[in-house]
Amino acid sequence: MKRLIIGLIVTLVCAGIGGAAAWWVASSGLPAEVDTTTERARLAADGLSESHVYVDPSVEGMFSDEQIARIDEAANTSDPEVFVVVWPESRQAGYGPSSDVLRQIGRLLDRPGVYVQVSPGDALDSVDVGIDGEYFSIYESPAEEWSSSRETTLLLDKIAENDGREYELGEDTGSDYWGGTAGTIGAGALIGSFGGGLVGTIALVGWFIMRRRRAGV
Amino acid sequence: MGAVVLAVGGLTVGATAAAAEAADDGPVRVATVDEMIDRLRDDPILVQPSMGMGDSALAHDVLTEAASGAELPVYVVLAQMPEELADGERPGEQVAVLLRDELGDGVYHVEFLGESSYTGVWGAPDEYDFRDAYIALRNAEENGPGEYPRASALFEAAVVAHAAASPGQELPQSVVDDYASRPWAFIPESTTSMADAKATRWVATLATVIGVLIAGIIVTLGVVRAKPLKTKAGVPARRSAHETVPEQMADRARKRLASARRRFEALPGTELTADPGEKAARAIDAAERVLDTGDELDAVGAYVLALIADREVDRVKRPERPAFRPCFINPLHGESHDTVRVGGSSIDAPVCSTCGRQQGAFLSVRKGIRGWAPYVETDTVWAWTGYGALVGDLADQVLADRGVRR
Numbered sequence: 001m002k003r004l005i006i007g008l009i010v011t012l013v014c015a016g017i018g019g020a021a022a023w024w025v026a027s028s029g030l031p032a033e034v035d036t037t038t039e040r041a042r043l044a045a046d047g048l049s050e051s052h053v054y055v056d057p058s059v060e061g062m063f064s065d066e067q068i069a070r071i072d073e074a075a076n077t078s079d080p081e082v083f084v085v086v087w088p089e090s091r092q093a094g095y096g097p098s099s100d101v102l103r104q105i106g107r108l109l110d111r112p113g114v115y116v117q118v119s120p121g122d123a124l125d126s127v128d129v130g131i132d133g134e135y136f137s138i139y140e141s142p143a144e145e146w147s148s149s150r151e152t153t154l155l156l157d158k159i160a161e162n163d164g165r166e167y168e169l170g171e172d173t174g175s176d177y178w179g180g181t182a183g184t185i186g187a188g189a190l191i192g193s194f195g196g197g198l199v200g201t202i203a204l205v206g207w208f209i210m211r212r213r214r215a216g217v
Numbered sequence: 218m219g220a221v222v223l224a225v226g227g228l229t230v231g232a233t234a235a236a237a238e239a240a241d242d243g244p245v246r247v248a249t250v251d252e253m254i255d256r257l258r259d260d261p262i263l264v265q266p267s268m269g270m271g272d273s274a275l276a277h278d279v280l281t282e283a284a285s286g287a288e289l290p291v292y293v294v295l296a297q298m299p300e301e302l303a304d305g306e307r308p309g310e311q312v313a314v315l316l317r318d319e320l321g322d323g324v325y326h327v328e329f330l331g332e333s334s335y336t337g338v339w340g341a342p343d344e345y346d347f348r349d350a351y352i353a354l355r356n357a358e359e360n361g362p363g364e365y366p367r368a369s370a371l372f373e374a375a376v377v378a379h380a381a382a383s384p385g386q387e388l389p390q391s392v393v394d395d396y397a398s399r400p401w402a403f404i405p406e407s408t409t410s411m412a413d414a415k416a417t418r419w420v421a422t423l424a425t426v427i428g429v430l431i432a433g434i435i436v437t438l439g440v441v442r443a444k445p446l447k448t449k450a451g452v453p454a455r456r457s458a459h460e461t462v463p464e465q466m467a468d469r470a471r472k473r474l475a476s477a478r479r480r481f482e483a484l485p486g487t488e489l490t491a492d493p494g495e496k497a498a499r500a501i502d503a504a505e506r507v508l509d510t511g512d513e514l515d516a517v518g519a520y521v522l523a524l525i526a527d528r529e530v531d532r533v534k535r536p537e538r539p540a541f542r543p544c545f546i547n548p549l550h551g552e553s554h555d556t557v558r559v560g561g562s563s564i565d566a567p568v569c570s571t572c573g574r575q576q577g578a579f580l581s582v583r584k585g586i587r588g589w590a591p592y593v594e595t596d597t598v599w600a601w602t603g604y605g606a607l608v609g610d611l612a613d614q615v616l617a618d619r620g621v622r623r
Binding site: 185 | 244267269271297330369371401405406412415416420422423426427430431432434436437438441
């Protein structure tokens with residue numbers, strides 16, 4: 001009984017220390033909290049202040065006025081709202097993936113909704129800003145030959161798909177990668193159970209082997 | 218004038234001394250090469266937001282400063298490619314040539330979004346060599362942040378512009394290091410979202426806590442519930458491969474030594490000088506030296522030396538008694554009355570009666586994770602004397618050994 005109690009106490013202490021160490025190590029891998037806003041985001045936010053579509057001057061003419069008007073109207077009436085940024089994708093503009101700059105735009109505008117990037121020749125991309133809603137992806141592989149009519153149709157379809165989906169205002173703090181809170185807990189429990197079971201079994205077998213060896217049996 | 222183009226593999230930078238007043242209020246808008254030329258006539262540095270690493274005005278200032286003091290005009294274009302060049306090859310070089318035709322000799326560094334850079338020098342090409350600048354840039358990349366650090370077009374342009382401003386001179390490492398430390402120096406890598414990173418932290422913590430708990434419970438229950446090792450019923454028990462030094466061995470030795478010392482001190486003075494008396498005295502002396510060392514084998518040795526002293530005291534009055542020789546296998550078995558050929562040996566070792574019938578296990582000590590080791594495999598005086606089983610002068614050898622060692 002004494003050995004059992006000692007073993008359990010040691011186990012609890014080790015679990016506490018291990019958990020603290022894991023938390024500490026994982027904390028060092030957290031990305032830095034950045035609230036920088038890049039120039040491109042400011043320009044787009046200015047353009048979106050009175051419209052739901054911003055077209056960078058360098059790609060003016062890629063969409064016709066009629067196409068822009070249709071996209072603007074659909075984006076405006078969609079629930080949640082959609083904000084469309086049309087520009088060439090760039091890795092030299094001070095941000096990482098396009099979701100970063102879309103979030104910057106959303107923060108600047110302070111208008112919850114779906115922020116969409118349209119880059120001629122590249123796939124559509126989007127991110128929810130200020131809303132926590134059911135899963136929605138606008139991603140579509142780019143066509144071999146880009147055309148504004150195909151892009152407009154695709155964009156309108158996606159906006160229609162977005163319209164009416166369930167959402168709540170507020171930033172989504174759940175992890176898409178781990179599948180929300182339940183997925184996070186489940187993953188931790190599953191990995192811990194399998195890992196701990198395996199390590200515990202190996203340790204016990206090793207102990208038995210050493211015991212027999214030392215005893216000379 | 219023969220224009221010589223200095224093509225540097227990769228990207229380039231230009232700078233002009235005539236630092237024209239930077240741009241207007243808003244970002245630079247140039248859609249055609251002609252607009253670009255008009256723009257460069259006023260300001261030799263042209264950076265558009267898509268190439269400005271988050272702040273094209275700051276980028277403009279950085280490049281202007283880098284190119285300041287240059288003898289030849291230095292022109293830098295970091296921009297989106299004009300649509301009229303979309304179908305051409307090497308648009309950077311094309312534009313550099315067009316710019317030179319309109320703007321004259323100088324250093325031209327052109328990089329369009331998504332394209333390779335081009336650096337050309339017209340006017341005094343022999344004086345310009347950007348190889349060191351690019352070597353410095355590559356070195357900076359190797360030491361850059363992130364998993365795959367890649368210098369930004371702005372960083373490259375700044376390094377080349379600085380080199381263009383001081384041709385023939387070595388590019389100071391401090392300048393490159395300064396640029397490399399700026400937030401615009403490297404292209405940001407894709408980062409894990411904060412929500413995912415925080416969730417990963419919880420997963421790691423939960424997995425560790427649960428894993429340690431489960432592993433600990435398995436080990437604890439297994440150890441607690443493990444039954445003592447037994448042989449199968451009906452099968453003769455195999456003799457243990459080792460025999461351990463009993464607990465409180467030092468106390469046993471101390472009592473035995475005290476007894477021997479009392480008997481020795483009770484001897485008449487004339488008998489103390491006899492050979493057995495002197496041997497007893499040396500055995501007691503040797504035992505005292507090894508008694509309190511804290512070593513298990515030394516404690517056994519003190520015990521055996523006490524037995525030897527005791528026997529020598531006996532031999533003072535009964536010299537026909539043999540000197541005490543312990544069992545070679547385990548001196549704690551007592552006096553040897555038999556001999557046995559120990560495996561691997563060419564001599565018969567004295568052993569106790571029991572070991573003479575069936576050799577027992579050697580007295581052993583723990584050797585870390587290797588388990589138990591027979592005392593004869595240790596590097597001690599006990600190993601090579603067999604605790605006196607193999608020699609007749611154990612006390613002398615112990616005194617010599619401890620005299621040398623301590």
